[in-house]
Amino acid sequence: MALIQCFFTFLILLSSTRCQAPTEAPLQASITVSMGDMRVFSGEDLRTSCSVPDDPSPYWRYKWFQNGDDIGFYNSSEAWIKASGKYSCQAEKDLKKWPYLVNTLPSQPLHLHVDRGWALMQIPTTPSIIEDTMILTCRIRDGPVATEVRFYKNDAEIQCDKSQVLVFSNVTLQDAGVYWCRASWMEKNLLHSAQSLPVPVTVLDKLETPQLVLVSGRVIAGKLVRIRCETRLNVKAEGLQIEYYFMKNHSRLAPASSSDKYTIWQIRKEDAGVYTCKAKVRLLNVERWSNELELKVY
Known part of the structure; x- marks a missing residue:
């Protein structure tokens, strides 16, 4: 009887270990045009390829989707396109240990046009x-x-x-x-x-116009408040880094930082005001100012 209880205890501990084990961020599939162009005449060759850039393993299997519907080609990393639509793909492969199967996130869609x-x-x-x-x-x-x-x-x-x-x-x-x-x-x-x-x-634009947004909920005195300067750098080159500046009523709040967030740990009435941010890329000699965000402390 004691042996059986020990066995079941082992199974429970094993299950708990699996549930609590940290999981890695899921990979994402990528879809590209490998033959033709994103806009072609009907009758011309148009082929797409699916891959997992962060894991080039040859053991992936692929699902293909047109406008969100499964269109097959399940074991092929390539698909021939005959009609216009929004195409995406997803990959999966078997593992030798638990959880025995891994799925990627769907790729970003490609808008393909076949013109008649x-x-x-x-x-x-x-x-x-x-x-x-x-x-x-x-x-x-x-x-x-x-x-x-x-x-x-x-x-x-x-x-x-x-x-x-x-x-x-x-x-x-x-x-x-x-x-x-x-x-x-x-x-x-x-x-x-x-x-x-x-x-x-x-x-x-090389650097998109920032949007200053309130990350936390309602601004209540004594609570933590966080704002974020949301932008995107569209130029890909080594050494490029966005610097963020946060201002309140046109006065700088802190030195330049690589973080797009500014935190007020315990907001007070005197913290109320109009906030803005600036994003800057020195190597491109480009800077952009955000919208104004008024904070009222309740």
């Missing part, structure tokens, strides 16, 4: 960053030579030429918008013309 028309506006696969060169292309199915191409932004014509490309050599935030084109070409002595579907084009 005769003209197609092709845009950069990733958003352009200000001061970069941005190229938009008005493609014609089967590649005939264009006799005239008109580019439009938000319904206003911005270029009329034989060139099928629109080049922005030093793109700005004002260049973002909805673009489309109309192309004409000759075929068998007949003039043909087609218009593309409109497509939104995004241009990002």
Whole structure:
């Protein structure tokens, strides 16, 4: 009897150990275009690949999703795309010990477009960053030579030429918008013309305008209050670091810090006021100011 009790005690302790063991943050799958472009004509090759960047193990199995619906290709890391949609993937693999199976988080979705028309506006696969060169292309199915191409932004014509490309050599935030084109070409002595579907084009700042937000709940005297300076650096390069400055009524509260949070451990009535923050990247010589956040202490 004592032996049985010891056995059950061992099982309970083992279960407790498993439950209390620290768990690692889940990995996330990544989906990329491995053949073709994010906007293609129907009949052209478009293939996506799924991977787990933080664990390149060959033992992953993959699930594919279109607009959130499972579309199969379960054991393949690649999928051929035939229709427009929002595509994502997820990976799983077996483990030799508990918990015996691990699943990744779904990838960020890719918006892929398969066009059945005769003209197609092709845009950069990733958003352009200000001061970069941005190229938009008005493609014609089967590649005939264009006799005239008109580019439009938000319904206003911005270029009329034989060139099928629109080049922005030093793109700005004002260049973002909805673009489309109309192309004409000759075929068998007949003039043909087609218009593309409109497509939104995004241009990002190097450092996004910060948003100062209240992290804690209601501001009550004597309670801890934390505010956060939320921004994002869109330039990828070594050595870049965001410095944060917090101000109250235009007076600096503390020296520059690498933390995007400012904490008031026990807020008092005299801490009430208008707070702002500044984000700065010295190597880029870029700084951005946030909105104003008024704190009222109750």
